[in-house]
Amino acid sequence: DGSRSRLPLPPGPKGYPLIGNTFDIPKSRAWVTFAQWGEQWGGIMSVNVLGQTWVIINDLAVAVELLDKNGSTLADRPELPMATLCGWDRALSSSRYGPRFREYRKLIGRVIGTRGSMKKFHPAEEYQATMFLKRVLANPDRVDDATRKTAGAMILHITYGYKIQEEGEDPLVHIADKTMEEFSDCTTTGKYLVDLLPFIKHIPAWMPGANFKRLAAKYQKSSDNMATVPLNYVKEQMAKGTAAPSYAADLLKEVNISEERMQDIKWSALSFYGAGADTTVSVVQSYFLAVCLYPEVQKKAHAEIDSVVGRGRLPSYDDRESLPYIEAVCKELYRWLPIVPLAVPHRAMSDEVYKGYCIPEGTLIFANVWKFLHDPDVYQDPFVFNPDRFVGASPERDPTDFVFGFGRRVCPGTHLADASVWINIVKTVAGLDVTKALDETGKPINPVPDTTDGVIVRPLPFKCNVRPRHERVLDLMIEAIESFA
Numbered sequence: 001d002g003s004r005s006r007l008p009l010p011p012g013p014k015g016y017p018l019i020g021n022t023f024d025i026p027k028s029r030a031w032v033t034f035a036q037w038g039e040q041w042g043g044i045m046s047v048n049v050l051g052q053t054w055v056i057i058n059d060l061a062v063a064v065e066l067l068d069k070n071g072s073t074l075a076d077r078p079e080l081p082m083a084t085l086c087g088w089d090r091a092l093s094s095s096r097y098g099p100r101f102r103e104y105r106k107l108i109g110r111v112i113g114t115r116g117s118m119k120k121f122h123p124a125e126e127y128q129a130t131m132f133l134k135r136v137l138a139n140p141d142r143v144d145d146a147t148r149k150t151a152g153a154m155i156l157h158i159t160y161g162y163k164i165q166e167e168g169e170d171p172l173v174h175i176a177d178k179t180m181e182e183f184s185d186c187t188t189t190g191k192y193l194v195d196l197l198p199f200i201k202h203i204p205a206w207m208p209g210a211n212f213k214r215l216a217a218k219y220q221k222s223s224d225n226m227a228t229v230p231l232n233y234v235k236e237q238m239a240k241g242t243a244a245p246s247y248a249a250d251l252l253k254e255v256n257i258s259e260e261r262m263q264d265i266k267w268s269a270l271s272f273y274g275a276g277a278d279t280t281v282s283v284v285q286s287y288f289l290a291v292c293l294y295p296e297v298q299k300k301a302h303a304e305i306d307s308v309v310g311r312g313r314l315p316s317y318d319d320r321e322s323l324p325y326i327e328a329v330c331k332e333l334y335r336w337l338p339i340v341p342l343a344v345p346h347r348a349m350s351d352e353v354y355k356g357y358c359i360p361e362g363t364l365i366f367a368n369v370w371k372f373l374h375d376p377d378v379y380q381d382p383f384v385f386n387p388d389r390f391v392g393a394s395p396e397r398d399p400t401d402f403v404f405g406f407g408r409r410v411c412p413g414t415h416l417a418d419a420s421v422w423i424n425i426v427k428t429v430a431g432l433d434v435t436k437a438l439d440e441t442g443k444p445i446n447p448v449p450d451t452t453d454g455v456i457v458r459p460l461p462f463k464c465n466v467r468p469r470h471e472r473v474l475d476l477m478i479e480a481i482e483s484f485a
């Protein structure tokens, strides 16, 4: 429709000819710069990056209206030629909008689509969260390692019913971590020429300058491996009758699975690791950072555990309703250090009109979730970690309404994330006392409450002191672990 394209783009800074605003896009903490631009240009604005329109949303109401209500037309993902050559178009987070995308979402929704559907995975979650305490206490200087190991272990446990080996490096975690590094590499903006000049993907692999094609073939082998090895494990376990409940086992129970369905099961399952392990780990690490800086929060959380659960056992999901303060701590963790600060960009599949502006086909849309979560009109003293903002009769807006993204692309792992984060935090509160680490002169070190860069970010590395909260913790932990065996 020609009349649409005569409408103006959303407002934004004037760019240079050809390159537009490319050099205005900051390499680091883009969400902070985008929020500042929002002060000048408003809740919806646009920039031009190498000929492509980017729409940046700095107002939650606009994001909800545009992305939640516009259904399928704004639910595509950007074209990623190098990642596609490496086989990553088969994973959900980078798949284009279409039949395969809808099929994956249907399968995932069927198994983990509601809070109630997570119940069958509670034993796995409980086990891994208790193992987390063990992993932390075995090596209290490396809380980061224990959180990373646990997040990966939880995802593999729920996706495939696979329990990682505790000693040394687990072979499946090794494959997954190596492959995820390759994923980051092949999706790095500007690294591969084929992303700028997609037509060169057609040159034969033996030609000079075609190194990227040989690398892509190697990366594709890894992604195949990462999808196939664990699925074969589930099939073997099912054949032996020893399969634990899992996402894959649930779907493989179906009779007469077509080849196409098998591929959908395999690649939807693969999508869990990258999107699920990297995210929950950041939330749990943020807890350790937050209570170093806000010891009074830990004190209150400890007091809640003592009064509701006591010291004779570790808390479980059955206690969730009776622990409102811990619930508020979890919400505040999602808010304070946003781990997907610009969500994941959506791509417009056709020309759209919004409030008299044109959003042309191919536009990338970024929702500045970081800004929504630090809006002083919505959250009082937004940079302060204060769970009490979510307690009482008039709580501030629940961040879990929107930290999981928007519309048809909203995180399909929301309930899995919710269950994993909560159980990890509640066991941590019950089991551990976290304090600031001391420097060589004995002075407490103040960790910096900030994150790395990227699509999914995590707290900057920091040190803290960790010890069991009371003398019975180790016994309770061991008893619990034995009861799972």
Ligand code: HEM
Binding pocket: 092, 093, 094, 095, 271, 272, 273, 275, 276, 277, 279, 280, 283, 339, 340, 343, 344, 345, 346, 403, 404, 405, 406, 407, 408, 409, 410, 411, 412, 413, 414, 416, 417, 421
């Ligand atoms: C704290 C935890 C998590 C947060 C904050 C989070 C957040 C997000 C966000 C913002 C998106 C993009 C949504 C959009 O494009 O509008 C997303 C997508 C996704 N998430 Fe999560 N997520 C979390 C945990 C998980 C877990 C545990 C899983 C495991 C199944 C998961 C699986 C996915 C997948 C597969 C996608 C891609 C969906 C698509 O492109 O259609 N996430 N997540």
